[in-house]
Amino acid sequence: MNALKRRTKRVLLAGSAITILLALAAIAVESEHRVGRFYAFVPYHNALRHYVYKFGVMPHSLADLEGEYNRFDRRVIELPSPPDYRSPTFRPVHATQGGPYLVLIEPKPQGLYDFTRFVIYADAKGSVIHHENVWEWELDDLIKRDDLSRAELQPLKNMNLEAQLGALAEHGIRLLPDRTVDELLISFSREDYESDPYSLLLTVMGSDVEEDPWGRRFSDDIWHFDTKCIFDHGAYVEIARRMQTLANGDLPIENLRDHVDTDGSEAWLEFELKGRRERFEPEVNDGWVDPMIFSWFVKMLASEGSTRRFIYCDLGGGQDCLIGCATEQELERLRRLTGQNFEWLW
Numbered sequence: 001m002n003a004l005k006r007r008t009k010r011v012l013l014a015g016s017a018i019t020i021l022l023a024l025a026a027i028a029v030e031s032e033h034r035v036g037r038f039y040a041f042v043p044y045h046n047a048l049r050h051y052v053y054k055f056g057v058m059p060h061s062l063a064d065l066e067g068e069y070n071r072f073d074r075r076v077i078e079l080p081s082p083p084d085y086r087s088p089t090f091r092p093v094h095a096t097q098g099g100p101y102l103v104l105i106e107p108k109p110q111g112l113y114d115f116t117r118f119v120i121y122a123d124a125k126g127s128v129i130h131h132e133n134v135w136e137w138e139l140d141d142l143i144k145r146d147d148l149s150r151a152e153l154q155p156l157k158n159m160n161l162e163a164q165l166g167a168l169a170e171h172g173i174r175l176l177p178d179r180t181v182d183e184l185l186i187s188f189s190r191e192d193y194e195s196d197p198y199s200l201l202l203t204v205m206g207s208d209v210e211e212d213p214w215g216r217r218f219s220d221d222i223w224h225f226d227t228k229c230i231f232d233h234g235a236y237v238e239i240a241r242r243m244q245t246l247a248n249g250d251l252p253i254e255n256l257r258d259h260v261d262t263d264g265s266e267a268w269l270e271f272e273l274k275g276r277r278e279r280f281e282p283e284v285n286d287g288w289v290d291p292m293i294f295s296w297f298v299k300m301l302a303s304e305g306s307t308r309r310f311i312y313c314d315l316g317g318g319q320d321c322l323i324g325c326a327t328e329q330e331l332e333r334l335r336r337l338t339g340q341n342f343e344w345l346w
Contacts, residue, residue: 036082036083037106037109037114037118038118039077039081040080040081040082040083040084041088041104041106041118041131042118042131043069043075043076043077043079043081044065044079044088044104044120045120045129045130045131046069046075046076047065047066047068047069047072047075047079048065048103048104048120048122048126048129049126049129050068050069050072050075051064051065051068051069051126052125052126052127052129054068054328054329055328055329055332055333056329056332056333057125057126057332057333057335057336058092058093058103058122058124058125058126058336059090059092059332060092060332060335060336061090061092062087062088062090064332065079065090066079066080066087084107084110086107087107088104088105088106088107088120089104089105089107090103090104091103091104091105091146093122093124093150094150094339098123098124098149099121099122099123099124099128099149100121100122100123100128100130101121101122101123101124101146101149101150102119102120102121102142102143102146103120103121103122104119104120105117105119105139105143106118106119108136115135115136115137116133116134116135116136117133117134117136117139118131118132118133119131119132119133119134119139119142120132158194158195159194159197160194161181161184161190161193161194161201162181164193164194164197164198164201165181165201167337168198168201168202168205168337168338171330171333171334171337172221172326172330172334173202173205173219173221173222173324173334174219174221175205175218175219176217176218176219176220178216179209179216179218179219183209183211183218184201184204184205184218186209186210186211187204187207187210188200188204197338198337198338198339198340199338199339199340202222202224202313202322202338202340203224203315203322204218204224205218205219205221205222205224206218206219206222206223206224206225206322206323207224220245220246220248221246221248221324221325222322222323222324223242223246223322223323223324224320224321224322225242225320225321225322225323226319226320227288227289227291227319227320227321228287228288228289228319229287229289230260230262230267230282230284230285230287230288230289230290231260231262231287232260232262233258233259233260234258234260235258235260235289236258236260236267236268236269236280236282236293237256237257237258237269239269239289239293240253240256240258240269240271240297241256242323243294243297243310243323246310246323246324246325247301247306247308247310247325248308248325250301250304250306250308250325251273251297251300251301251304251306252273252274253271253272253273253278254271254272254273255270255271255272256269256270256271257269257270257271258270260284261284262284262286262287265284266284267281267282267283267284267290268280268281268282269281269282269293273300278300280293280296294310294312294323294345294346295345295346297310298310298345298346301325307327308325308326308327308330309325309326309327309331309344309345310323310324310325310344310345311323311324311325311326311331311334311342311343311344311345312324312342312343312345313340313341313342313343314341322340322342323345324342326342331344
C-alpha cells in the first residue's frame with residue numbers, strides 16, 4: 001500500500017514538473033516573441049522623432065513616415081520591420097495643439113498568449129512622444145478616449161481672413177504687392193472665406209481678380225488650374241510661364257512658343273533652357289491638357305538641382321486643382337496649416 005502511495009506521489013510530482021516546464025517554455029517563447037514585437041515596433045518611435053525633427057510637424061500619413069525613415073541613412077531598421085513586416089495603425093493628428101494623442105497602434109499580435117499591444121502617443125507638435133504596452137482589452141477604451149480628446153480640438157472655424165493671409169504668407173504663399181483684400185471680396189464674401197479657413201482662399205489666390213482690367217493674378221505662389229484649357233495657340237506657353245513663375249527662378253526658360261491645332265490634332269511647345277532647346281509634343285484631346293506636360297516640368301526642375309518640387313492639391317471635382325512649388329519641409333507645413341491634401345506632382 002505504501003509502495004502504491006509512493007508511486008502515485010512520484011507520478012503526480014513528475015506531472016507537476018512537466019506542467020511547470022511546459023509553462024516555463026511557453027512563457028519563454030512568448031517573452032521572446034514580445035521582445036521581437038518590441039524591437040519591430042519601437043523603430044516607429046524613432047521614425048516619428050526623426051520626422052518631427054526634420055520637418056517640424058507631425059506626418060501626414062503612415063506612408064510619409066515610413067518613406068522618410070527608410071531614406072534616413074542612420075535608421076535602426078527599415079520599416080515595416082521583422083519578424084512580421086506589418087505596419088501599425090496610424091491615426092493622423094489634425095489638431096494644432098493639445099495631446100498626447102494616440103498616434104500608432106501595433107497590429108494584433110499573432111502569438112497564442114499575446115494579450116498586449118504596443119502603442120505610441122504624441123502631442124500635436126510632436127515635441128512629446130512616448131510608447132506604452134497596454135492590455136488588449138484596454139485598447140477600445142483608449143481609442144474612444146482619444147477620439148473624444150481630438151473632438152474637443154476640431155480645426156479652427158471662422159478664422160479671420162487677414163489672419164489666414166498672414167499664416168499663408170509665413171508658409172510661402174503671398175498676395176502680390178498690388179493685390180488687396182477688397183479685390184478678394186469681389187469674388188466671395190468675408191463670411192465665405194472665414195467659415196472654411198484656407199480652402200476657398202487658396203483657390204481664389206490661385207486665380208485672377210474678377211474685375212476689369214482682366215488678367216491680374218492674386219499670387220505668384222499658387223495656381224488654380226483648370227485642366228480643360230487647351231483651345232488655341234498660347235495655351236501651353238501660358239502653362240510653361242506659370243510653372244516657371246512657381247519655380248521662383250529655379251527654371252530659367254526663355255523664348256517660349258507653341259502651336260495648338262485642335263482640328264488637326266497637333267500641338268507642340270518649345271523654349272530654351274540655358275541655351276538648350278526643349279520641345280514637348282502633347283496629345284490633343286478635345287481641349288483637355290496633356291497631363292504629361294507636368295511630369296516633363298517636374299523632371300526638368302529636378303535636373304536643375306532645385307531643392308523645391310512641384311506640388312498639387314486635387315479640388316475634388318476632377319477638372320481643377322491647385323499647383324505650387326515647395327521643399328519637403330514647406331509641403332508638410334502647408335498640409336498641416338491648411339488641412340488640404342497637397343501631394344507631390346509626378
